[in-house]
Amino acid sequence: MRKITGAKSLYCTSEIFFRELINNASNALDKIEFESHTNKNILDDGLIRLIPHKANKTLSIIDTGIGMTRADLAYNLGVGFYSTYLIANKVIVTSKHNDHDQYIWKSQPGASFIVAKDINAQQPSRGTNITLFLEDN
Known part of the structure; x- marks a missing residue:
């Protein structure tokens, strides 16, 4: 377990990231289930x-929930999501919302992020794929 020294935060242990990402994926599934009641398509x-x-030292969390728009990726990732940097040295998020194009969000600790349209999207789908590039420890 790695702790952030000097930080006064609920997100101070490395295990918390996993709970946050699973909770976010579960919320995305709840949202698409709600929309499916009014939109039968x-x-x-x-x-x-x-x-x-293991060989690439990555962990991917993939859901088939509502997905995120470009604006969601740029402005709505919360503190819980950023707890992933307790164990990752790079994070890539690929997300597709039903009504929008697919986007990729990339960042590393201490760096700004990039959000770009995924020009390599192979098929229309929906949901989010978060890939964590894990630190050695």
Whole structure:
């Protein structure tokens, strides 16, 4: 467990990031389920997948929830999300909202972030893929 020294925060242990990301994915699934009640064209498959890749030292959290827009990625990622930097040295978020294009958000600790349209999106889908590039410890 790695602690942030001198920080007065609820997000001071490295395990907290996982709870926050699963909670965010669950909320995204709740939102798409709610929309599926009024829009029968929306399929609600309700999945959260965790994909560790030991050789690449990555962990991906993938959901089929409502997805995020460009504005969501640029302005609405919260403190809980940023707790991922307790264990990651880079984070990439790819997200597709039903009514918007797919976008990629990239950042590293202490650096600004970039949000760009995903020009390599292979098929229309919905949801969010968060890939954490894990630190050595």
